[in-house]
Amino acid sequence: MNKRLIAERFSKAITTYPKEANVQRQIAGKMIRLLTEHIPSPCSKVIEFGCGTGIYSRMLLQALRPEELLLNDLCPDMKYCCEDLLMKKQVSFLPGDAETVSFPTESTLITSCSALQWFESPENFFERCNTLLNNQGYFAFSTFGKENMKEIRELTGNGLPYRSREELEVALSPHFDILYSEEELIPLSFEDPIKVLYHLKQTGVNGLSTQSSPTGKQENDLCSSDNNSKNNFKNNLPQQQWTRRDLQLFCERYMQEFTQGTSVSLTYHPRKKEKSMKQNVYFVSGIDTDAGKSYATGFLAREWNKNGHRTITQKFIQTGNVGHSEDIDLHRQIMGIPFTKEDQEGLTMPEIFSYPASPHLASQLDNRPIDFDKIKRATEELSERYDSVLLEGAGGLMVPLTTELLTIDYIVQEKYPLIFVTSGKLGSINHTLLSLEAIQKRGIVLDTVLYNLYPTVEDKTIQNDTMEFIRTWLKKYFPETKFILVPEIKKNL
Numbered sequence: 001m002n003k004r005l006i007a008e009r010f011s012k013a014i015t016t017y018p019k020e021a022n023v024q025r026q027i028a029g030k031m032i033r034l035l036t037e038h039i040p041s042p043c044s045k046v047i048e049f050g051c052g053t054g055i056y057s058r059m060l061l062q063a064l065r066p067e068e069l070l071l072n073d074l075c076p077d078m079k080y081c082c083e084d085l086l087m088k089k090q091v092s093f094l095p096g097d098a099e100t101v102s103f104p105t106e107s108t109l110i111t112s113c114s115a116l117q118w119f120e121s122p123e124n125f126f127e128r129c130n131t132l133l134n135n136q137g138y139f140a141f142s143t144f145g146k147e148n149m150k151e152i153r154e155l156t157g158n159g160l161p162y163r164s165r166e167e168l169e170v171a172l173s174p175h176f177d178i179l180y181s182e183e184e185l186i187p188l189s190f191e192d193p194i195k196v197l198y199h200l201k202q203t204g205v206n207g208l209s210t211q212s213s214p215t216g217k218q219e220n221d222l223c224s225s226d227n228n229s230k231n232n233f234k235n236n237l238p239q240q241q242w243t244r245r246d247l248q249l250f251c252e253r254y255m256q257e258f259t260q261g262t263s264v265s266l267t268y269h270p271r272k273k274e275k276s277m278k279q280n281v282y283f284v285s286g287i288d289t290d291a292g293k294s295y296a297t298g299f300l301a302r303e304w305n306k307n308g309h310r311t312i313t314q315k316f317i318q319t320g321n322v323g324h325s326e327d328i329d330l331h332r333q334i335m336g337i338p339f340t341k342e343d344q345e346g347l348t349m350p351e352i353f354s355y356p357a358s359p360h361l362a363s364q365l366d367n368r369p370i371d372f373d374k375i376k377r378a379t380e381e382l383s384e385r386y387d388s389v390l391l392e393g394a395g396g397l398m399v400p401l402t403t404e405l406l407t408i409d410y411i412v413q414e415k416y417p418l419i420f421v422t423s424g425k426l427g428s429i430n431h432t433l434l435s436l437e438a439i440q441k442r443g444i445v446l447d448t449v450l451y452n453l454y455p456t457v458e459d460k461t462i463q464n465d466t467m468e469f470i471r472t473w474l475k476k477y478f479p480e481t482k483f484i485l486v487p488e489i490k491k492n493l
Contacts, residue, residue, distance in 0.1 A: 001120055003097055007075040010052070013204035014081055017053050020202040023186050023268045027142050028056040028113045032063050033279055035111070036415060038179055039064070039138050045107045047132070048072065049098035050115025053081040060111070061085060072098055074118070099125055106134045114270070116143035117160050123171045130175035139176055143168070145183050147269035149205075151196070151258045155250060162269070184270060189263040193254035196266050281383055282447060283316075283411050285393045286421035287431035292452040294327040296421045296486050297392045298334030300450065305335065310387040312340065314348045314379060317370060317394050317401070320356030325349035327392060342382060350378040360400040370401060376414075391416065397435050408438060417447040421486075422470065424453070424463025432470055440477065448482040449474060456488055 010017070043064040051057045051071040061069055069091045071082055076095040085091045094101060099119055103110075110129050116122055122143075129139050146162045153159040163171075165183050172178060190196045258264050284300075286293045297313050304311040313335075318325040328349050332339060342348050351370055353362035363370050382389045393399070397408040411418060418439065422432045439446050451470065457463050467485075474481050 010075045010204035011077045016202035024114045025055050027270050031113055032059045036063055043108050046109045047103055047107050048111055050112045056113040103132050105132050107132055109138045112141045116141050126171055126175050142270055145269040150267050155253055186268040188266045193251040281389045281416055282419050283391050283416040284419045285397050289395045291421045292454045293421045294330045295454050296450045296452050297390050298331040299486050301390050302335045312382050312386040313390045315392050317359045318352045319362040321352050322354050347378040347381055350375045358399050359394055360402050412442050417445040419448045421450045424466045425457050429466050446478050446481045450484050450486050452486045453488045
C-alpha cells in the first residue's frame with residue numbers, strides 16, 4: 001500500500017471531501033453517541049488518528065470536552081482544514097503515519113472514524129494502542145467491511161484488504177475487552193457510474209485501487225478518465241491503459257449489474273461500535289405531578305402522527321394502577337386511536353405498581369423492585385417499531401425511582417433528550433426555573449418545552465406573564481430549545 005499516494009489523493013480532495021462524505025459524517029455521529037454512552041467523563045487525554053478534515057474531531061471536542069485532544073493524519077495538509085480547532089489551546093496536530101508516529105502515553109481514549117482500512121497491519125496497531133492507553137483507557141473506532149464498494153471490486157478486482165468483524169475481534173481480544181461491535185450496509189444511489197467515480201474522487205477514495213507496476217512506477221487510480229490511467233479489470237481486462245473504450249465498458253457493466261430503477265448503487269459497509277437502540281426516544285417530564293404531562297404527551301404524539309411521523313407513547317413507570325396504565329388510556333384518547341398491539345403486549349406500560357406514590361415507595365409497598373432491564377427492553381423494541389417514542393416519566397425530575405436513583409439521574413444515564421412540561425399556574429415559574437437549572441447542570445439536551453394551557457387556570461394574567469417569562473429565559477439560556485403551546489383539553493376532546 002502506497003501511503004504517499006494515499007496522502008496525495010486525500011490532499012487533492014480537501015475542498016470536496018466535506019460535501020461528499022455524507023456516509024462518513026453519519027458514521028461519526030453514531031460513534032459520538034456510543035462514546036457518550038460508554039466512556040465515563042471527564043475524558044482528559046484523547047488521540048484521534050486519521051482526522052481528515054475534522055468532521056469527527058469537531059464532534060469529539062463538543063461532546064467529550066477533553067483537556068487534551070491530539071489530532072493526527074497521514075496528510076499534513078489536513079492541519080489547514082482544522083485551523084478552527086487548533087485555535088483552542090487543548091487541541092494540537094501531529095502529522096504522520098499513525099502506524100509508526102510517536103503518540104503520547106497515558107491517554108484516556110484513542111479513536112478514529114473511517115481510517116483503519118488504510119492500515120497495513122491493524123493487528124500491530126491494536127497492540128501498540130494498548131500500551132499507549134492508561135489502565136482505564138478506551139479504544140473506539142469504525143472501519144469498513146468486506147462488502148464495502150463491492151460494485152467496484154466486482155468490476156475491477158481492486159479494493160482494500162477489508163477485514164471481517166470476526167477478524168477484527170480476534171485481533172482486538174488479546175488487548176481489549178470488547179464492549180460492543182456492529183456492522184451494517186449503507187447503499188448510495190447515483191444517476192450513472194460516472195457519478196460513482198466522481199464521488200470516489202471527491203472523497204479521496206480513488207487511491208484505493210492503486211498498485212505498483214513491476215518497474216516500480218506507480219499506476220494511476222481508476223477514477224481518472226484520461227488515456228494514461230491504468231487499471232486491472234477483472235475477468236476480461238488485463239493490465240493495460242484504461243482507454244475511453246475501457247471506461248465505456250466499465251459503465252456498461254456497472255449499469256447491467258448494479259442498476260436499481262433509474263439509478264445505480266454504491267455500497268458502504270461500515271463496521272463500528274454502535275448503540276443497539278435508535279436515537280429516537282424522548283423522555284417527557286415536568287414541573288410536578290399536576291403539570292399535565294399525560295395530556296401533553298398524548299397531544300404531541302397526535303400532532304407528530306398527523307405530520308406523518310409514526311409516534312408511540314410509553315409510560316415509564318405507572319403507580320396507583322393494577323395491571324393497566326390509566327395514563328396510556330389518556331394518551332390513546334387524545335391521539336384518537338384504539339389500543340395498539342404494543343399496548344396489548346405490555347410494551348407501553350412495562351412496570352405498574354398499585355400504590356399511588358413515587359416509584360421508590362410504590363415498589364417497596366408492592367414488595368418488588370423496579371425492573372429497569374424490562375423497561376429498557378420494552379423501550380428498545382418500541383424504538384425499532386416506530387419513528388419516535390415519547391417516554392413519559394412519573395412526577396417531576398427529582399422524583400426518586402429508588403433510594404439511590406432520581407428520575408433526572410435516569411435521563412442522564414440513558415442520554416435521552418428531554419421534553420419538559422410546564423404551565424401557567426401560580427408558582428410554576430419557580431418550579432420551572434429550578435428544573436431548568438438542574439437540566440443545565442447535568443448537561444441534559446432540552447429538546448422542547450411544552451407550555452400547557454391545561455389544566456385551565458382562571459387568572460390569565462399570571463398564565464400569560466409566565467409564558468412570556470419562560471420564553472425569554474429559554475432564548476437566553478436554551479436558544480436551541482423548541483417552545484410549543486399546548487391548548488386546553490376541553491377544545492380537543
